[in-house]
Amino acid sequence: MRRIVVLGSTGSIGTQTLDVARRHSDKLKVVGLAVNARADDLLAQARAFGVRHLAVGDTRLAGEPIADDLLAQARSGAAPVADAPSSLAQAVARRNAGGEGSLGFGADAVVGLVRLPEADIVVNALVGAAGLRASYETLAAGKVLALANKESLVVGGDLIMPLAAQVDAQRRAVGFAPDAGPAGALMPIDSEHGAIYQCLIGEDAREASRLWVTASGGPFRGRTRDDLRDITPAQALAHPTWNMGAKISIDSSTLMNKGLEVIEAHHLFAMPYDKITVVVQPQSAIHSMVEFADGSVKAHLGTTDMRIPIQYALSYPERWDAPVAPLDFRALGSLEFAAPDEDTFRCLALARHAGAEGGTLPCVMNAANEVAVAAFLAEEGSYLGIAACVEAVMEAHEREGVQRVESLDQLEQIDGWARSCARAWIADH
Numbered sequence: 001m002r003r004i005v006v007l008g009s010t011g012s013i014g015t016q017t018l019d020v021a022r023r024h025s026d027k028l029k030v031v032g033l034a035v036n037a038r039a040d041d042l043l044a045q046a047r048a049f050g051v052r053h054l055a056v057g058d059t060r061l062a063g064e065p066i067a068d069d070l071l072a073q074a075r076s077g078a079a080p081v082a083d084a085p086s087s088l089a090q091a092v093a094r095r096n097a098g099g100e101g102s103l104g105f106g107a108d109a110v111v112g113l114v115r116l117p118e119a120d121i122v123v124n125a126l127v128g129a130a131g132l133r134a135s136y137e138t139l140a141a142g143k144v145l146a147l148a149n150k151e152s153l154v155v156g157g158d159l160i161m162p163l164a165a166q167v168d169a170q171r172r173a174v175g176f177a178p179d180a181g182p183a184g185a186l187m188p189i190d191s192e193h194g195a196i197y198q199c200l201i202g203e204d205a206r207e208a209s210r211l212w213v214t215a216s217g218g219p220f221r222g223r224t225r226d227d228l229r230d231i232t233p234a235q236a237l238a239h240p241t242w243n244m245g246a247k248i249s250i251d252s253s254t255l256m257n258k259g260l261e262v263i264e265a266h267h268l269f270a271m272p273y274d275k276i277t278v279v280v281q282p283q284s285a286i287h288s289m290v291e292f293a294d295g296s297v298k299a300h301l302g303t304t305d306m307r308i309p310i311q312y313a314l315s316y317p318e319r320w321d322a323p324v325a326p327l328d329f330r331a332l333g334s335l336e337f338a339a340p341d342e343d344t345f346r347c348l349a350l351a352r353h354a355g356a357e358g359g360t361l362p363c364v365m366n367a368a369n370e371v372a373v374a375a376f377l378a379e380e381g382s383y384l385g386i387a388a389c390v391e392a393v394m395e396a397h398e399r400e401g402v403q404r405v406e407s408l409d410q411l412e413q414i415d416g417w418a419r420s421c422a423r424a425w426i427a428d429h
């Protein structure tokens with residue numbers, strides 16, 4: 001039984017993770033759940049999965065009646081009735097649940113769940129740089145990090161990857177290492193990175209000469225800059241192939257998502273930026289590809305459903321029964337490929353620049369993007385303003401001097417500076 005904590009359990013990745021856990025309840029046990037504000041949904045999930053360690057990011061909810069219900073659930077110690085066909089089974093399930101339950105409010109309570117002694121794997125499905133500390137603390141606690149929160153690596157890859165290498169070595173030392181593959185301390189959930197991870201298994205990573213990161217092209221593929229002037233949130237949220245949370249959907253439409261993924265790939269696979277190439281693949285059937293020194297290319301394909309990479313991150317090195325119908329190539333028709341239009345979708349080039357410069361610039365770029373995307377969604381900023389704001393804040397940071405990444409505290413301080421800068425820029429435009 002693999003015991004998992006799901007941070008961001010009410011979101012797109014979080015709910016799909018719970019669906020995988022439901023389908024494989026003989027192999028996965030959910031022991032902790034965290035959300036930001038959807039506390040009613042959290043309570044329903046906790047009851048359905050018999051979870052007694054709960055955290056809510058929004059501290060204002062601590063004084064609401066829902067807090068009493070959550071506390072009752074945390075203290076209940078009862079396995080869900082559906083999982084306990086007899087009183088004996090229920091008694092065993094109660095004993096296995098172990099320890100006292102817990103309920104906490106605020107960012108520290110959310111991060112605190114990663115240190116639960118009964119947790120083996122933490123699924124980080126938080127959104128934005130708010131997920132960085134949880135990623136760091138998961139690996140610092142020697143646990144497996146199943147990572148959807150790509151912003152963690154974009155901002156703090158320099159801190160996270162050395163920790164992941166340590167946990168990988170610890171797991172290898174105690175005998176957890178498949179014959180042909182890494183020990184699985186950091187399992188990427190992002191579809192492209194899950195794909196590359198699988199293409200590299202059984203290979204000598206030093207023989208990989210290029211990573212081909214695929215992009216759908218987003219809802220505005222083929223449009224000109226002029227076409228993008230009056231884009232509304234509803235138009236930008238309508239992703240052509242994936243059903244995702246709001247922030248990543250906007251990032252996909254601007255190609256910032258692909259820029260974040262290039263930086264994520266650089267950290268995860270130690271690949272130089274000039275050997276990471278983005279290719280538009282509008283069907284989103286090829287999730288990414290790895291080219292090797294001898295000219296061979298391995299591609300990973302699958303149904304466009306995140307439950308496949310989520311499940312693989314949890315089952316590795318095993319493969320469990322498919323959570324969705326596999327791809328039917330007869331129905332797929334053709335596969336198209338194109339170069340991305342980086343003049344129209346400037347966020348991709350900005351992110352590449354931030355990644356290549358390194359240090360604290362990706363942190364600044366990411367924070368400015370988060371603020372500009374939130375402003376656009378709140379109809380307080382324009383669509384084209386997203387790239388313009390990111391560029392202006394990056395330039396300001398470069399003028400002041402990009403720093404080497406030293407610590408989480410340093411990153412949080414620079415993130416705060418970039419957010420203020422971005423808010424000021426939006427107020428002025």
Ligand SMILES: NC(=O)C1=CN([C@@H]2O[C@H](COP(=O)(O)OP(=O)(O)OC[C@H]3O[C@@H](n4cnc5c(N)ncnc54)[C@H](OP(=O)(O)O)[C@@H]3O)[C@@H](O)[C@H]2O)C=CC1
Pocket residue numbers: 007008009010011012013014034035036037038039056057058110124125126127128130148149150151189190191242243244245246247248306
């Ligand atoms: N969705 C997808 O298909 C993919 C997503 N990703 C990445 O996965 C991450 C999650 O994306 P997605 O699931 O789409 O996002 P959603 O917006 O759908 O969900 C975010 C989840 O995180 C919770 N949350 C947000 N902020 C906090 C906080 N400060 N403290 C505690 N909980 C918080 C939300 O709680 P509440 O509901 O209470 O607000 C919600 O449960 C992102 O980094 C994204 O880039 C990567 C690949 C694909």
Ligand SMILES: CC(=O)[C@@H](O)[C@H](O)COP(=O)(O)O
Pocket residue numbers: 190191192214215216217218242248251252253257258306
């Ligand atoms: C499902 C997933 O991994 C997303 O990150 C996806 O890649 C978004 O689609 P785009 O290719 O349009 O960015």
Ligand SMILES: [Mn+2]
Pocket residue numbers: 190191192261
């Ligand atoms: Mn992706």
